[in-house]
Amino acid sequence: MLKAVILIGGPQKGTRFRPLSFEVPKPLFPVAGVPMIQHHIEACAQVPGMQEILLIGFYQPDEPLTQFLEAAQQEFNLPVRYLQEFAPLGTGGGLYHFRDQILAGSPEAFFVLNADVCSDFPLSAMLEAHRRQRHPFLLLGTTANRTQSLNYGCIVENPQTHEVLHYVEKPSTFISDIINCGIYLFSPEALKPLRDVFQRNQQDGQLEDSPGLWPGAGTIRLEQDVFSALAGQGQIYVHLTDGIWSQIKSAGSALYASRLYLSRYQDTHPERLAKHTPGGPWIRGTQPAPIPNLWLPPQPSVPGFLTSSPELKPQSLPLPDQIRFGIFAPRASLLLLGNVYIHPTAKVAPSAVLGPNVSIGKGVTVGEGVRLRESIVLHGATLQEHTCVLHSIVGWGSTVGRWARVEGTPSDPNPNDPRARMDSESLFKDGKLLPAITILGCRVRIPAEVLILNSIVLPHKELSRSFTNQIIL
């Protein structure tokens, strides 16, 4: 029997996620159409023998969280419970504090997952590796380039045995290009070193403080207090993956994670991807569909595309142009391009052109002629006719006026460096706002015919003109 724990942190965490974390706890922010931690829960639920999933954090259990837990229990037919820490206990304190709940029913092992990572979660492979050796701690590791590795926990392994010989959390100089993914498999014995850290903290606190239970004793940093301390003692091992993995610290990284998950849906959840259907919006990908021998009537309703005319000789044009000009339309049922998620309650005009990497939330309205790519549009937002939204996140209930353009600058990992990761972005450099994706907070109103470029607009703002490279408070 197995269990899983997801570390969801609390309101003081996720500050780089503002203003989006004002409205919904960061772990519930929709990534590729579903709450961030639903991806974790789906992965855990697929592991045979999974008995229970526990979320540990210090959020007040509010309505969105309660609703999410109820929906998740129903969908996955598993107990999914929230355990609230009385104060932030760090990445290991909650595991020790709630040890009785974790060990109830005697699980053979339990997964521990950071909430703010995007991954294909190779949990079954980790379980197999664990069952071969049964070491107390198994860490999932991946690679990063030299500079970016400094933003993560760095692991030096024995390449033959994969034992972790040395572990440094966010080192100041290069240690290793193997980084900690924040995805672990622990055996029940892993809780003993946590108890030792707790007791040591307790003694240290009592020396300094008045007698009695020292409140700081509960805080345990899994990385520094346990992994660094136990490295090289035959207890911690690393399982390397070259699957998808990224941190979700900022809004820009949520957009990147959304792209990774949407492309994964082609294999895991094709039903979640919007398909181009007659009379529906035009779903565009980065590549035209390589499907020859299909010739359907052109789509006259698609704006900006020429309809076929007798003068045009379709066959003389290359296939991509035939598609672009509406001469060749690949059969709808075969077209799985664009990686677009549209919530079933959203209303999208047939002449809108969407994709790639677009996620449209519940109750969103997308008007005629809208162009939307590399963007997330959240619950209840309205994009009026002919707006253009690129590399942006449109907040809950916001409105973008007709012919307005909302555009950001992507900060994706360098595509020419296979080990590149998302930069842990800082908003400013030399006192200037760096170009990044545009974010509209909740219930923002953008008037018609303006440009909002590389800007962050805080909630409830009603703008009256164009803005470029600004934070609008």
Ligand SMILES: Nc1nc2c(ncn2[C@@H]2O[C@H](COP(=O)(O)OP(=O)(O)O[C@H]3O[C@H](CO)[C@@H](O)[C@H](O)[C@@H]3O)[C@@H](O)[C@H]2O)c(=O)[nH]1
């Ligand atoms: N329950 C609880 N969760 C917490 C707390 N503090 C942090 N967390 C959760 O623990 C995870 C890690 O949070 P951070 O402390 O912000 O660490 P980090 O900068 O993300 O680095 C960690 O993750 C990297 C991979 O994404 C690792 O490379 C690194 O070594 C480290 O484990 C997040 O999911 C966060 O919500 C806490 O007091 N209580």
